[in-house]
Amino acid sequence: MSLNANIPQGPLAEKWSKHKFNLKLVNPANKRKYNVIVVGTGLAGASAAASLAELGYNVTAFCFQDSPRRAHSIAAQGGINAAKNYQNDGDSVYRLFYDTIKGGDYRAREANVHRLAENSVNIIDQCVAQGVPFAREYGGLLDNRSFGGAQVSRTFYARGQTGQQLLLGAYSALNRQINLGKVKMYTRHEMLDVVMIDGHAKGIVTRNLVTGAIDTHAAHAVLLCTGGYGNVFYLSTNAIGSNVTAAWRAHKRGAYFANPCYTQIHPTCIPVTGDHQSKLTLMSESLRNDGRVWAPKTVEIAKKLRNKEITASQVKEEDRDYFLERKYPSFGNLVPRDVASRNAKDMADEGRGVGTSGFAVYLDFADAISRMGEDTVRAKYGNLFDMYYQITDENPYKQPMRIYPAVHYTMGGLWVDYNLSTNVPGLYALGECNFSDHGANRLGASALMQGLSDGYFVIPYTLGDYLATIGPKPVDKNHPAFAQTKQDVLDNVNKLLSLKGNKTVVEYHRELGHIMWEYCGMARSKEGLTKAKAMIKELKADFWKNAVVVGENEELNLSLERAGRVADFIELGELMVTDALMRNESCGGHFRIESQTEEGEALRDDENYAFVAAWEFKGENQEEELHKEELVFENVKLTQRSYK
Amino acid sequence: MSHENMNLTLKVWRQKNTQTPGKFVTYKAEGISPDMSFLEMLDVVNESLIKKQEDPIHFDHDCREGICGSCSLYINGRPHGPKRAITTCQLHMRSFNDGDTVTIEPWRSAAFPVIKDLATDRSAFDRIQQAGGFISVNTGGVPDANSTPIPKVVADEAFNSATCIGCGACVAACKNASAMLFTSAKITQLGLLPQGQPERWSRVQAMVKQMDKEGFGNCTNTGACEAECPKEITLMNISRMNNDFFSAKLFREEHTHDHSGNG
Numbered sequence: 001m002s003l004n005a006n007i008p009q010g011p012l013a014e015k016w017s018k019h020k021f022n023l024k025l026v027n028p029a030n031k032r033k034y035n036v037i038v039v040g041t042g043l044a045g046a047s048a049a050a051s052l053a054e055l056g057y058n059v060t061a062f063c064f065q066d067s068p069r070r071a072h073s074i075a076a077q078g079g080i081n082a083a084k085n086y087q088n089d090g091d092s093v094y095r096l097f098y099d100t101i102k103g104g105d106y107r108a109r110e111a112n113v114h115r116l117a118e119n120s121v122n123i124i125d126q127c128v129a130q131g132v133p134f135a136r137e138y139g140g141l142l143d144n145r146s147f148g149g150a151q152v153s154r155t156f157y158a159r160g161q162t163g164q165q166l167l168l169g170a171y172s173a174l175n176r177q178i179n180l181g182k183v184k185m186y187t188r189h190e191m192l193d194v195v196m197i198d199g200h201a202k203g204i205v206t207r208n209l210v211t212g213a214i215d216t217h218a219a220h221a222v223l224l225c226t227g228g229y230g231n232v233f234y235l236s237t238n239a240i241g242s243n244v245t246a247a248w249r250a251h252k253r254g255a256y257f258a259n260p261c262y263t264q265i266h267p268t269c270i271p272v273t274g275d276h277q278s279k280l281t282l283m284s285e286s287l288r289n290d291g292r293v294w295a296p297k298t299v300e301i302a303k304k305l306r307n308k309e310i311t312a313s314q315v316k317e318e319d320r321d322y323f324l325e326r327k328y329p330s331f332g333n334l335v336p337r338d339v340a341s342r343n344a345k346d347m348a349d350e351g352r353g354v355g356t357s358g359f360a361v362y363l364d365f366a367d368a369i370s371r372m373g374e375d376t377v378r379a380k381y382g383n384l385f386d387m388y389y390q391i392t393d394e395n396p397y398k399q400p401m402r403i404y405p406a407v408h409y410t411m412g413g414l415w416v417d418y419n420l421s422t423n424v425p426g427l428y429a430l431g432e433c434n435f436s437d438h439g440a441n442r443l444g445a446s447a448l449m450q451g452l453s454d455g456y457f458v459i460p461y462t463l464g465d466y467l468a469t470i471g472p473k474p475v476d477k478n479h480p481a482f483a484q485t486k487q488d489v490l491d492n493v494n495k496l497l498s499l500k501g502n503k504t505v506v507e508y509h510r511e512l513g514h515i516m517w518e519y520c521g522m523a524r525s526k527e528g529l530t531k532a533k534a535m536i537k538e539l540k541a542d543f544w545k546n547a548v549v550v551g552e553n554e555e556l557n558l559s560l561e562r563a564g565r566v567a568d569f570i571e572l573g574e575l576m577v578t579d580a581l582m583r584n585e586s587c588g589g590h591f592r593i594e595s596q597t598e599e600g601e602a603l604r605d606d607e608n609y610a611f612v613a614a615w616e617f618k619g620e621n622q623e624e625e626l627h628k629e630e631l632v633f634e635n636v637k638l639t640q641r642s643y644k
Numbered sequence: 645m646s647h648e649n650m651n652l653t654l655k656v657w658r659q660k661n662t663q664t665p666g667k668f669v670t671y672k673a674e675g676i677s678p679d680m681s682f683l684e685m686l687d688v689v690n691e692s693l694i695k696k697q698e699d700p701i702h703f704d705h706d707c708r709e710g711i712c713g714s715c716s717l718y719i720n721g722r723p724h725g726p727k728r729a730i731t732t733c734q735l736h737m738r739s740f741n742d743g744d745t746v747t748i749e750p751w752r753s754a755a756f757p758v759i760k761d762l763a764t765d766r767s768a769f770d771r772i773q774q775a776g777g778f779i780s781v782n783t784g785g786v787p788d789a790n791s792t793p794i795p796k797v798v799a800d801e802a803f804n805s806a807t808c809i810g811c812g813a814c815v816a817a818c819k820n821a822s823a824m825l826f827t828s829a830k831i832t833q834l835g836l837l838p839q840g841q842p843e844r845w846s847r848v849q850a851m852v853k854q855m856d857k858e859g860f861g862n863c864t865n866t867g868a869c870e871a872e873c874p875k876e877i878t879l880m881n882i883s884r885m886n887n888d889f890f891s892a893k894l895f896r897e898e899h900t901h902d903h904s905g906n907g
Contacts, residue, residue: 051783066704066763067770069810070712086790122784129786131779131839133803140793158803164711165806172778179774187767210759239706273679278687279708387709390734456783504694506687550697555661556760558702559694 003256003614003629006417007111012635013093016115019418020461024468031056033472036463037204037219039191039246041068043163043170043448044431045225047455050173053182055460057467060217061174061183062206064190064241069171072227072239073451076163077284077384079147079155080448082120087144091152093117098636100446103149103336104411104439105588105604106638107259107612109631111418112437116446119453124156126456130169134158147444148285149336149643155445160284160383166448170455190561191246192492194222194253194427195485201253201427202475203482205489209561212553214489216482218475220467221426223459224250225451228410228432230263232569232576233521234513236407237269237282243565244572247414247433255422256614256627258415258435260572261580264442264589265522266408267293267340270391270401271360275510280406281391283363284384285444288333290368290377291401293340294320295347295354295361305354312354312362312400323347331643338441338589338602339643341405345522346600348404355402364400405522409447411438411589412579415614415629419462420454423614426466430454435612440588493553496563501546505563508543512536512566512573520573520580525593529581536574543570575615575624582626585609597640606638650676650742654689656701657749662757662765668747671701678738682725683708683715685737703762708733710874713809716816717762718749723813723872731811731874751812753821755859766812768858769826776850777830779839792838805833807875814869814877820861825869827855828885829877835888845892852889 008019026034034057038049041063049061063071083096096117101108124142128134134156135143144153158165177183188209195203195216203218229244230236251257268283296302297319304310323343325332333340344361347353354360369377374397378385385396392402414422414429416436421428431451438446519532543566551557586595586602587609595603612629652673659666671693676685683705690700706714715732719725725735740746748762756764806829814825831848834840840847863882870879 047783054782065706065712065714066766067713067810069770069773070706070714072707072712074713075707075709075711084789124789125786126781126783128789128792129779129781129839131802131834131837133799133806133833133837134789136794136796136799138796140795140799141790158806161711161807164809165803168806172773173781173783175770175774176778176780179776185770187770239712240708241706274677276677276680276684276688278681278684281709387734390710390730390736393736393738460783500697502695504691506691548694548697550694551699556702556763558690558700 003423003627004417005109005629006419007109008418012110012114015111016118023461023465026464026468028056030472032058034058034467035060035219035475037217037222038062038225039204039223040071040225040227040433041171041174042071042073042225042227042431043167043451044433044455045071045223046167046170046174047452048223048225048430048459049183050170050177051456051460052463053177059177059183060186060219062186062189062191064188064209066187068174068185068187069168071167072242073167073448074164075239076448077160077282078286079145079157079162079445080123080166081147081154081443081445082124082156082449083117083154084121084124086142087153089152091154095152096120096154099150100437100443101439101636102641103441103443105441105602105641106439106606106610106633106636107587107631108437108439110633110635115458116437116450116453119457120449122457123449123452127166127169130172132158132165132169145286146289146334148288148334148340149443157286160286160381163448166452170452191226192249192489192564193485194250195481196253196424197479197481200425205485207489207493210556212555212557214486214493216477216486218477218482220470220475221428221463223428223430224414224433225430225455226433228413229569229572230407230410232512232573233407233516234510235272235277235280237266237280240279243568245565245568247429248568248572250414250422250424250427252617253424254617255424255427256415256616257412257575258612258614259412259579260576260615261520261583261590262411262440262588263407264337264409264411265341265405267337267344267405268363268403269406269408270388271355271357271404281387282406282408283388283401283403285337287363287381287384290380291333291363291365292322292367293324293333293361293363294322295352297321299351302352302354302358306356306358313366328643335643336441336443341522342591344403344405360402360404362400363403365396366400369397409442411435411440411442415612419465420459421462421466428459428463430459440590492564493560496549496560496567497553499544499547499549499563501548503546503548505547505549505559505566508539508547509566509569511539512570515539516573516576520577523591523593524580526581529577533574533577533581536570536577540570540574543567578624579613579615582613583609604640610638648742650678650737650740652676652740652743653745655745655747656761658701658761659758661760666758676737678736680737681708681733682719682735682737683733701762702760705733710734711809713811716751716764716811716813718751718816720747723751723816724874729874729876731809751816753815755821755823756812756815768860769810769812769823771858772823772827772851772854773830775854776843776847779834780843794838798836802833802836805829805836805877805881808877809875811874813872813874815860817868817872818861819866819868820864822863822869823855823858823860824863824882824885825873825877827851828881831888832881832884835884844888848885848888849892
């Protein structure tokens with residue numbers, strides 16, 4: 001199958017406008033003859049479901065949580081970027097485009113990223129109209145702050161709960177359409193397969209998580225808005241339920257998986273305390289606006305700190321190394337996430353890490369508190385400080401925070417073209433579920449932007465073109481593909497339920513996480529990745545022999561749910577390692593130790609690797625096949641990223 | 645880090661499904677680190693149950709950082725446990741002592757039927773929001789975000805109401821199982837903002853009507869909801885809602901319309 005990204009011709013700034021004009025339209029009276037399935041109700045899913053229903057399509061939406069409002073977009077803290085230039089500080093659509101392309105280390109499509117920057121301004125307008133209470137200044141206008149990887153203030157925010165407020169906005173738009181009968185909402189339903197007819201996606205199979213009922217649902221198109229796969233690392237900032245299952249099952253039905261090895265390790269998370277830990281908590285990147293990152297200058301001082309012989313505030317100014325400010329004077333503490341994370345890791349590797357484990361550095365607000373006063377700091381970051389205090393039992397107003405990188409976001413995902421269509425006609429992927437806009441590293445405050453751009457302002461246009469092409473003829477639910485796919489799902493469920501070994505699926509998950517973090521985390525090597533691949537294969541075989549799953553299908557069964565998700569994570573883990581092994585260059589969050597500059601920065605190889613790696617599933621236990629989409633840069637010049 | 649590992653006795657509500665009566669079952673939670681969250685402690689218990697091929701304790705949870713509103717649990721007679729202004733997932737075991745007996749129950753309200761063990765059906769909350777918890781704007785064609793300045797104090801006040809996570813602690817805490825704190829938070833958020841004015845009177849009537857239909861009780865100003873709300877939503881919201889509700893009834897009947905969006 002050819003890999004055509006369907007990028008429109010013409011100058012960059014005109015591509016999207018022209019494309020919107022060239023797309024086919026479905027006439028208003030015909031829209032109600034089409035059914036669209038939306039899986040997932042985070043920012044991308046809720047905004048898509050609401051917007052499509054407003055246009056007149058019949059939408060059926062699904063989420064595995066007990067309410068659409070609980071999707072993990074809710075947990076995003078810092079903010080959402082938009083090229084409004086309200087601050088008069090030199091921002092523009094082109095600058096947001098440029099920062100995002102550069103921040104992604106030149107591994108994203110120019111056309112997609114420019115469209116994202118164009119849509120960013122509409123998103124803010126839309127959210128304000130819905131009643132999203134963004135932060136405001138005393139004059140009543142919207143406030144902005146700056147975020148990593150940018151030198152302008154373009155981030156809109158709602159205290160440290162921006163994701164919550166944006167999601168509740170999209171949820172309210174969704175609720176309005178549910179009330180109008182245009183969206184049928186299924187909660188506590190998990191998608192377990194895609195139904196394919198003549199090469200097109202025509203429906204899905206779901207499991208009702210309360211009753212265990214396995215059902216089929218037919219539609220003219222299926223939109224996967226199911227988020228990222230960071231939980232492949234077991235410990236991440238994702239919610240416990242976040243999983244790759246919907247995307248992975250679609251992958252196994254033919255949808256290509258792109259750049260799976262591009263994962264974002266966020267620099268400022270609360271460090272791990274022990275084996276019991278079930279998840280990691282992010283401390284918003286916005287903290288780096290006022291907090292200063294440092295580690296002790298010497299291993300000796302670090303040792304004393306680790307043994308609690310001295311406290312952080314007792315370390316003299318001249319014994320502190322503000323390593324980001326030292327190495328990157330122009331961006332300082334606001335370097336992009338991948339750069340900040342790698343530098344923190346270097347500190348720990350050199351023995352200069354702090355905390356009991358030595359896997360932490362400091363994020364210090366003492367200067368900010370003396371400059372602005374504690375009250376101002378509290379007003380800006382109070383909820384984050386409280387969260388830190390709750391978890392660590394340490395007061396960050398008195399002691400610097402201890403932070404360490406943690407898995408936070410996955411730039412890879414299902415391959416989509418410019419229209420957000422996967423290579424499977426009728427199957428679309430939106431938001432973090434797709435691979436499209438962030439290249440090899442996502443800038444802060446861009447995930448919310450992308451989710452809402454895809455849902456509010458891209459899919460309502462591009463989906464119509466496909467629907468107009470296939471026509472409104474109802475999907476035949478009696479087609480044998482529905483019964484067959486349902487049977488496949490049942491077989492898989494029964495296979496999982498038959499596992500009566502002695503190791504829990506959580507234990508397998510934790511083991512997978514250790515492998516991924518160790519060999520496919522912040523630094524990767526050929527040797528380590530090769531080893532990891534063998535280990536994952538072994539883990540998979542062991543899982544299907546020795547795992548234990550309890551209970552039955554016809555009930556709420558957390559053991560069964562988790563088992564299916566972990567089984568998929570194990571398979572994905574192997575593909576991530578394969579992808580990381582293939583990409584013998586460093587770029588963004590993917591750091592191959594074989595490919596670095598003299599100063600230890602990521603060294604890209606544009607000659608050989610300026611492409612999107614899209615992987616095709618070839619059958620159980622077969623090597624996946626690589627398809628390449630060459631990235632063409634007509635507007636930006638590829639340079640070594642510098643934040644110095 | 646604060647002290648040594650603990651051993652606890654748990655009395656947990658177990659119920660197979662909505663139809664089957666439930667009962668308390670006693671479990672031992674051993675070697676619990678004070679750094680664990682409460683849910684991580686339950687994870688430990690569940691892992692040992694699964695190892696014995698027994699059914700784990702079911703409870704709702706997801707983000708584990710206090711924002712998704714999934715987790716619930718009545719712990720020793722209080723929603724979200726003994727500490728103020730946090731959710732169960734933010735409660736750490738350092739709040740307990742070695743040898744403690746901890747009683748864990750689901751939310752108790754006829755409007756939140758138990759699905760299994762500690763997991764309840766809170767879809768009534770969604771239906772209240774669907775009845776009117778929105779501003780009727782379609783995607784696109786909206787004015788520039790800065791075209792309507794909103795005083796910072798008003799925006800901040802609206803934000804305070806908007807922080808509701810829909811967990812249901814207010815209902816669980818209330819002796820009348822009233823959902824008025826939850827319902828009023830959305831009504832207040834949208835009612836304070838200029839964007840929310842066109843539907844202010846119809847919204848309050850539609851949402852209150854749905855709230856009553858779901859079988860939630862009435863407010864008698866006890867204030868348990870406010871005391872137990874993990875996001876510290878105040879009773880002022882209920883006052884505002886009542887005010888709007890009576891204004892709508894007495895003076896604004898002509899401005900209200902059927903909130904189906906067709907009006």
